[in-house]
Amino acid sequence: MTENATVELPIEDQAPQVVPLNAVFADDFVQILVPVTTADTVREVAAAVAHHVEGKRVRALPYEKVVFHNGRRLPPEMTVAEAGIAPLDHVRVEYDIPKGKS
Amino acid sequence: MTLLKREEWQHFVRDVDWTFRYVDDEAVFPEWHSGTGKVPREAWLSWEENYKVTYPEYVATQREKEASAYAVKAALQRSTAFDNLDEGWKSSTKMHFGGVALVEYAAVLGELKMARFGLNGAWRNMATFGQLDELRHAQITTFFGHEFVGKDPQYDWTQKTFHTNDWVPIALRNLFDNMMISPNVVDLAIELPFTFETGFTNLQFVALSADALESGDVNFANMISSIQTDEARHSQQGGPTMEILVEHDPVRAQWVIDRSFWGSARAFAALTGPAMDYYTPLEHRKQSYREFMEEWIIDQFIHTIEDYGLKKPWFWDEFMRGLDTWHHGLHMGLWYWRPTLWWRPKAGVSKDEREWLQEKYPNWEKVYGGKWDTMIDNINANNVEATLPETLPWLCSMCHLPACNATQSRDGTWRVRDWSLSYGGKTYHFCTNACRQIWWKDRDNVNHETLIDRFLAGQIQPMDVGGILNYMGMTPDVMGDDPDYAAWTKDYTGRPATGLALSTAKGDQS
Numbered sequence: 001m002t003e004n005a006t007v008e009l010p011i012e013d014q015a016p017q018v019v020p021l022n023a024v025f026a027d028d029f030v031q032i033l034v035p036v037t038t039a040d041t042v043r044e045v046a047a048a049v050a051h052h053v054e055g056k057r058v059r060a061l062p063y064e065k066v067v068f069h070n071g072r073r074l075p076p077e078m079t080v081a082e083a084g085i086a087p088l089d090h091v092r093v094e095y096d097i098p099k100g101k102s
Numbered sequence: 103m104t105l106l107k108r109e110e111w112q113h114f115v116r117d118v119d120w121t122f123r124y125v126d127d128e129a130v131f132p133e134w135h136s137g138t139g140k141v142p143r144e145a146w147l148s149w150e151e152n153y154k155v156t157y158p159e160y161v162a163t164q165r166e167k168e169a170s171a172y173a174v175k176a177a178l179q180r181s182t183a184f185d186n187l188d189e190g191w192k193s194s195t196k197m198h199f200g201g202v203a204l205v206e207y208a209a210v211l212g213e214l215k216m217a218r219f220g221l222n223g224a225w226r227n228m229a230t231f232g233q234l235d236e237l238r239h240a241q242i243t244t245f246f247g248h249e250f251v252g253k254d255p256q257y258d259w260t261q262k263t264f265h266t267n268d269w270v271p272i273a274l275r276n277l278f279d280n281m282m283i284s285p286n287v288v289d290l291a292i293e294l295p296f297t298f299e300t301g302f303t304n305l306q307f308v309a310l311s312a313d314a315l316e317s318g319d320v321n322f323a324n325m326i327s328s329i330q331t332d333e334a335r336h337s338q339q340g341g342p343t344m345e346i347l348v349e350h351d352p353v354r355a356q357w358v359i360d361r362s363f364w365g366s367a368r369a370f371a372a373l374t375g376p377a378m379d380y381y382t383p384l385e386h387r388k389q390s391y392r393e394f395m396e397e398w399i400i401d402q403f404i405h406t407i408e409d410y411g412l413k414k415p416w417f418w419d420e421f422m423r424g425l426d427t428w429h430h431g432l433h434m435g436l437w438y439w440r441p442t443l444w445w446r447p448k449a450g451v452s453k454d455e456r457e458w459l460q461e462k463y464p465n466w467e468k469v470y471g472g473k474w475d476t477m478i479d480n481i482n483a484n485n486v487e488a489t490l491p492e493t494l495p496w497l498c499s500m501c502h503l504p505a506c507n508a509t510q511s512r513d514g515t516w517r518v519r520d521w522s523l524s525y526g527g528k529t530y531h532f533c534t535n536a537c538r539q540i541w542w543k544d545r546d547n548v549n550h551e552t553l554i555d556r557f558l559a560g561q562i563q564p565m566d567v568g569g570i571l572n573y574m575g576m577t578p579d580v581m582g583d584d585p586d587y588a589a590w591t592k593d594y595t596g597r598p599a600t601g602l603a604l605s606t607a608k609g610d611q612s
Contacts, residue, residue, distance in 0.1 A: 020558055022496050022522075024518050027473075027515065027516060027517060029434050029469075029470070029473055029508060030431065030435055030496070030504050030506035031496035031518055031520070032494065032495055032496055033493050033494045033495075033554055033557070052493055054603065055488065055602045055603030055604075056476065056480065056488045057473045058473065058476060059475075059476050059601035059602070061601065086529075087529075088529040088531075089529065090520040090522060
């Protein structure tokens with residue numbers, strides 16, 4: 001839970017807030033603006049970022065996608081609010097490529 | 103009547119400083135405009151330009167230049183020269199006309215500021231000629247661009263660009279307002295005549311002129327050559343100012359030159375880099391952008407700063423590495439966000455063109471090839487839609503250009519890294535380490551809001567691509583598109599392609 005969360009309601013009961021992110025997908029050439037919400041899961045964040053890039057500028061690979069935030073790999077089921085991802089934060093989405101493959 | 107020789111009278115008219123009796127010096131030359139700082143006021147008495155000119159000489163020479171430039175234009179207007187130019191080259195000129203015409207007008211204001219607040223009469227005299235030069239440049243650029251409006255409405259942006267909130271002029275306004283409008287005249291003389299005009303305009307006006315001639319655009323080459331001859335004269339305001347500033351405050355001199363060099367390098371990477379390495383037809387390219395930069399900017403810049411006892415800027419290694427990446431990333435960004443441009447950016451990545459790029463930039467295929475291949479395969483699969491934007495690129499809070507500079511990791515992979523900082527409760531993102539550092543040192547200066555800032559603040563409505571294009575002043579008749587998709591995709595038709603976005607269901611991948 002973030003320090004900014006209100007005390008009245010548990011985080012899962014609060015209305016989702018828009019969280020605009022600075023995001024980059026794998027080896028794409030540019031950071032992009034991607035809006036998500038506090039209620040989105042990390043998996044949904046990965047999909048939202050990938051939507052703008054995967055198969056368009058970066059060829060899609062058959063692997064799970066993972067999200068890194070402040071150097072930390074986030075669990076896919078965690079929500080944006082739970083992960084402490086704040087507006088204007090930077091996230092990086094990478095393919096979870098098994099070792100030995102490239 | 104016998105006329106005096108020039109050398110017998112010129113010193114009276116070029117140096118008209120006198121002692122004020124009714125006001126103090128600070129009232130006439132206030133610090134916030136004149137900016138003497140740690141330099142003793144009397145030190146400016148030694149300011150002297152190398153090449154002296156009188157008003158009659160100035161007028162006679164300028165008249166000749168104007169007559170010559172307009173005579174060539176008039177002759178070519180009757181020919182079909184324009185119609186035979188390659189669209190790639192035409193787009194280089196559209197970008198130049200829109201990006202430069204009103205910057206020349208901003209330079210009028212900068213020169214006028216020096217003409218009023220310069221700390222030596224000779225300097226003010228030189229700046230007076232300088233502002234006449236810049237007025238001529240604003241006029242000739244606007245007029246030459248205007249000729250083509252009837253043939254192609256994108257040329258209308260010659261005059262329109264700086265009146266819009268398109269992201270390109272926002273970036274240029276931020277750079278040039280900091281260089282010409284907001285600084286005191288000492289900093290202005292270091293930033294504009296010394297750094298920008300002595301160095302960078304060579305690239306745009308001499309090197310691009312060579313490409314213009316190769317491309318058969320005699321009219322454009324003629325126009326920018328005419329402009330460059332003025333630069334050589336009024337840019338000399340920088341040298342004498344630098345000599346005095348370095349002697350009394352070398353730290354300030356170093357900082358001002360460093361920050362203006364960096365800002366100029368970023369802007370040129372965005373505008374001149376793609377024009378030279380992608381838009382100019384392959385057979386007409388004289389040198390790569392990197393080679394031009396090395397020959398025209400870097401060697402001269404290093405010699406110049408060493409002559410003044412200054413050091414290479416602290417960002418030098420980052421800048422040099424960027425010569426292999428910045429303009430390639432920016433080109434891809436300009437192309438992908440092409441509906442936001444007032445020109446038709448050609449991708450310029452056919453097999454032959456890629457061979458040339460790879461030869462000039464040995465990491466090109468590794469860093470950019472795969473992404474262009476994915477876009478090529480989408481186009482060949484009739485899915486141009488997948489190569490059009492649905493969101494904004496992140497724009498650097500300092501240079502306002504997309505954050506698109508890949509750097510190499512120790513493991514050999516190339517990634518765009520995050521350079522950010524938090525200040526006043528807000529997170530700012532930058533394209534490079536040096537942009538972040540300059541912003542931090544300059545954070546109390548005027549910095550325009552980026553398009554991202556404006557979008558997130560709700561200034562752009564509706565908050566979608568249509569709303570953004572409308573905010574930028576972009577209309578369907580002008581909106582940029584690739585002039586010839588087949589020209590660079592036909593080499594790759596029929597090859598197997600995997601991992602592409604599906605055209606019928608956005609967001610799903612095959």
